[in-house]
Amino acid sequence: MSLNDTSALQTKAKRVLDLEAAGYDLSSAKAQYDDFLQGCSFNTQDCDDSDWTVFEDPSMGNCFTFNNAAEKNATRAGPIYGLRLIAKTNISEYLLTSDTAGMRILIHDQNEYPFPDIFGYNIQ
Numbered sequence: 001m002s003l004n005d006t007s008a009l010q011t012k013a014k015r016v017l018d019l020e021a022a023g024y025d026l027s028s029a030k031a032q033y034d035d036f037l038q039g040c041s042f043n044t045q046d047c048d049d050s051d052w053t054v055f056e057d058p059s060m061g062n063c064f065t066f067n068n069a070a071e072k073n074a075t076r077a078g079p080i081y082g083l084r085l086i087a088k089t090n091i092s093e094y095l096l097t098s099d100t101a102g103m104r105i106l107i108h109d110q111n112e113y114p115f116p117d118i119f120g121y122n123i124q
Contacts, residue, residue: 039086043074059117070110
């Protein structure tokens with residue numbers, strides 16, 4: 001591997017970081033609701049962290065599912081009655097080895113386990 005091969009260096013650094021991270025408790029580094037959402041509404045009503053269920057995905061870290069308990073229903077059609085989010089990415093906190101900056105979104109049925117790494121869409 002040449003020191004001028006930035007792609008190879010990035011891949012090697014990512015492998016080393018992954019191995020190092022495996023030995024540490026990273027729970028405090030995982031995303032929380034307030035880390036990525038500045039605003040949220042559904043059916044014209046504000047939502048908060050109690051409307052979200054957190055689960056840990058092995059490859060994505062903390063993931064958040066809205067309305068997992070099926071308590072909320074839209075009363076009308078149209079964009080203001082659906083789920084509306086204002087999100088932030090905190091790019092300054094990303095590692096240099098990160099492939100992308102942004103988030104991944106997946107719309108799934110409440111009785112389905114989400115697989116964001118397979119079925120999700122990148123939002124940048």
